Amino acid sequence: MKKSLLAATILIALGGLTACQTQSATSMTPSTEVKQQSFVQFSQQFIDSLWQESPTWALYSGYHKYDAVLKVPNAVNRAKSLQFIETQLQLLKQFDTQALSAGEVIDYHLIENLLLRDQWDINTFRSWQWDPSAYNVAGGFAQIINEDFAPLDDRLRAFLGRMENVPAYYSAARENISDPTLEHTQLAVMQNKGAFSVFSDKLLETVSQSGLTASEKQLFNERFDLATKAIKSHVDWLESLENKLQKEGARSFRIGENLYEQKFAFDIQAGMTAKALYEKALADKAHVQGEMAKITKQLWPKYFTTPMPKQSNVATRQLIDKLSAKHVKREDFVDEVRAQIPQLVKFVNDKQLVTLDPKKPLVVRETPEYMRGFAGASISAPGPYEKSSNTYYNVTPLDGMSDESAESYLREYNHWILQVLNIHEAIPGHYTQLVYSNESPSLVKSLFGNGAMVEGWAVYTERMMLEEGYGDFEPEMWLMYYKWNLRVIANTILDYSIQVKGMTEDEAIKLMTEEAFQQQAEAEGKWRRATLSQVQLTSYYSGYREIYDFREELKGMEGEEFDLKGFHETFLSYGSAPVKYVRQLMLAK
Incomplete structure (x- = not known):
């Protein structure tokens, strides 16, 4: 039923667009102009807010304002994420899709789907509990060090700032993981071991030859040591968990028809x-x-x-x-x-x-x-x-x-x-x-x-x-x-x-x-x-x-x-x- 209503909404909006195209620019009512402009403003505000909420996603998307931020996946931040979702959904609901252009209607539903899916993932699917492979810091750090989007010293400073939360990140991951699947645990072991290809001696050599100040270099080495120890400890913990699951049995990786249909729809x-x-x-x-x-x-x-x-x-x-x-x-x-x-x-x-x-x-x-x-x-x-x-x-x-x-x-x-x-x-x-x-x-x-x-x-x-x-x-x-x-x-x-x-x-x-x-x-x-x-x-x-x-x-x-x-x-x-x-x-x- 929800899909049918969604399709009807889109068709109505497209019909409105076709009618508008036959009119001159001056025939558009002022109220429509205001609503269309306000949706553009909302979209930009939503994206800006999303990057604060999801700094690693921002990094992958090429938005580098929050590169130095590594979000700790703990209960407090999950609650903040749910509040963010609810706030944005309420802001989205103020728009009448029939007053938007066809392109804006698509944007409306893309944003809506994104928010509802994230809400569903946290509250219903709960992969943050049973999928240990969801926790791996390597990708964001690799993006910073391997991509030439800014001078090396600036990227190293972002790397330095981001390292601060690595120990807390993995501590929160272990608190979250409950009744995991064996398959995702094994993947987590392998991929987290791969993090040492990023946190390498070669990187420390790069830092020593960089333009960072002496105090920055010292702090970099200190945090690097803490980060690598945290990764190694987490890998050790995962390997112990893997052995336990192999001996005692683990949750099935199969999600069943209801969850599958819901995930498919999103x-x-x-x-x-x-x-x-x-x-x-x-x-x-x-x-x-x-x-x-x-x-x-x-x-x-x-x-x-x-x-x-x-x-x-x-x-x-x-x-x-x-x-x-x-x-x-x-x-x-x-x-x-x-x-x-x-x-x-x-x-x-x-x-x-x-x-x-x-x-x-x-x-x-x-x-x-x-x-x-x-x-x-x-x-x-x-x-x-x-x-x-x-x-x-x-x-x-x-x-x-x-x-x-x-x-x-x-x-x-x-x-x-x-x-x-x-x-x-x-x-x-x-x-x-x-x-x-x-x-x-x-x-x-x-x-x-x-x-x-x-x-x-x-x-x-x-x-x-x-x-x-x-x-x-x-x-x-x-x-x-x-x-x-x-x-x-x-x-x-x-x-x-x-x-x-x-x-x-x-x-x-x-x-x-x-x-x-x-x-x-x-x-x-x-x-x-x-x-x-x-x-x-x-x-x-x-x-x-x-x-x-x-x-x-x-x-x-x-x-x-x-x-x-x-x-x-x-x-x-x-x-x-x-x-x-x-x-x-x-x-x-």
């Missing part, structure tokens, strides 16, 4: 239930498997002299296994990713698919240690306050894998799929979308982006690039694309089945390897990821279907006048707003 904002998306994914899985069977039949004589198995999935699996042997050497994995980026840039520019800004650097790097253990590849993008800063494409090297695991991983990310991965993460996927998001005239849409739109865009570009001729329509490339796309579909089935329906690890591995044709190492990694997150794995498929379906709808409406580049750039211009809102804005034009 995180995805797709206009459908999680169960409905799950059922849609089941139907798409069957369709994609059918397309793969057709390509397998076409390619079989090229690669085999034996008769093709009668079971289509068995034949497809055999062909994929044959093709997967073509992959880069393990020691060249990161370098190969780096080498492919210019090729993708050239294709996008030659085909005029979307305008790329050469002034926005993309840097391929090995994933920092404190970030490892969750995903093999990811993007770390600057916020809208520091648009010119580097975007990092984090690629985890395979050094720590056994030979068997590395070979399995490389077969998963073979010659063809590695290219699809780079489309997804970099050009014209995440990197491109996030650059555009930072240019959105609405700071709200840039800052409070919808994960399903962000992930959905990256998945959409994979198919779009192949449709436009990337890979020269090679059937092997399309087969591997479908395999990759099937993984996106399987992500939704997997996540819902694990968290809601109680799918076991053996059942999950079977789904991924036998029905989605994934390698064993990839399947095991996805199982681990599905035990550590909830709902996020559905964002890829949800956003992809919404974007692709909307594009096809618009093509049908505009016919020969449809311009693909224009569609892409208009769509991206609205920042990282939920797709359903972007669609309504574009249709209202």
Whole structure:
């Protein structure tokens, strides 16, 4: 019911905008002007207040006024957070959405969703109690020391100020942690150990050679010593907790149907239930498997002299296994990713698919240690306050894998799929979308982006690039694309089945390897990821279907006048707003 009312409110607002567009500027009533201006003022006030409330989020977003502040996650500050949420919700309720522009209505609902989700997380979901991996100071400190947003001495002073609360931070974390899951405890151990890649002897050497005063250097060393001891003590405590949980048992990582549907509504904002998306994914899985069977039949004589198995999935699996042997050497994995980026840039520019800004650097790097253990590849993008800063494409090297695991991983990310991965993460996927998001005239849409739109865009570009001729329509490339796309579909089935329906690890591995044709190492990694997150794995498929379906709808409406580049750039211009809102804005034009 709430979703239906929300959709109706949006449509009413868009209808109002269409009517206003036919009027002259002078025909707008003074009261409307005041209300619209006051919402702009509220939005800015909200963002300013939010950064005080969430200084680390501000740091990641490129707003550096509160870099020296590390908020202690104790009961007092949780109560302050709830009061902040309530105050902002009351301020938001003063606005009549029918008096706002269409863009402002979207901002209204983005802010509302953010506040209600945070309130729900503290009061209902309570992950601050059962997820020890939520407590890790490394990221904020790494952002300060690794990003060149200010002179080094200024950043070191922010680092110095931020260190003051590290011992209290971890003390509060231990007070909060109650009935944790084993999986999140194990992740917390690994990632907090990675903090020592930030709090390193190299950093102390940098400080000794910096322009800090003698007293500042002394204080830096004192706080550094206290901080590292606090991190080590916390890791020791976590390891003891891990041993206890392994012996005595731990809370299940599964959150169940009610919490899953609630989290899905907040995180995805797709206009459908999680169960409905799950059922849609089941139907798409069957369709994609059918397309793969057709390509397998076409390619079989090229690669085999034996008769093709009668079971289509068995034949497809055999062909994929044959093709997967073509992959880069393990020691060249990161370098190969780096080498492919210019090729993708050239294709996008030659085909005029979307305008790329050469002034926005993309840097391929090995994933920092404190970030490892969750995903093999990811993007770390600057916020809208520091648009010119580097975007990092984090690629985890395979050094720590056994030979068997590395070979399995490389077969998963073979010659063809590695290219699809780079489309997804970099050009014209995440990197491109996030650059555009930072240019959105609405700071709200840039800052409070919808994960399903962000992930959905990256998945959409994979198919779009192949449709436009990337890979020269090679059937092997399309087969591997479908395999990759099937993984996106399987992500939704997997996540819902694990968290809601109680799918076991053996059942999950079977789904991924036998029905989605994934390698064993990839399947095991996805199982681990599905035990550590909830709902996020559905964002890829949800956003992809919404974007692709909307594009096809618009093509049908505009016919020969449809311009693909224009569609892409208009769509991206609205920042990282939920797709359903972007669609309504574009249709209202």
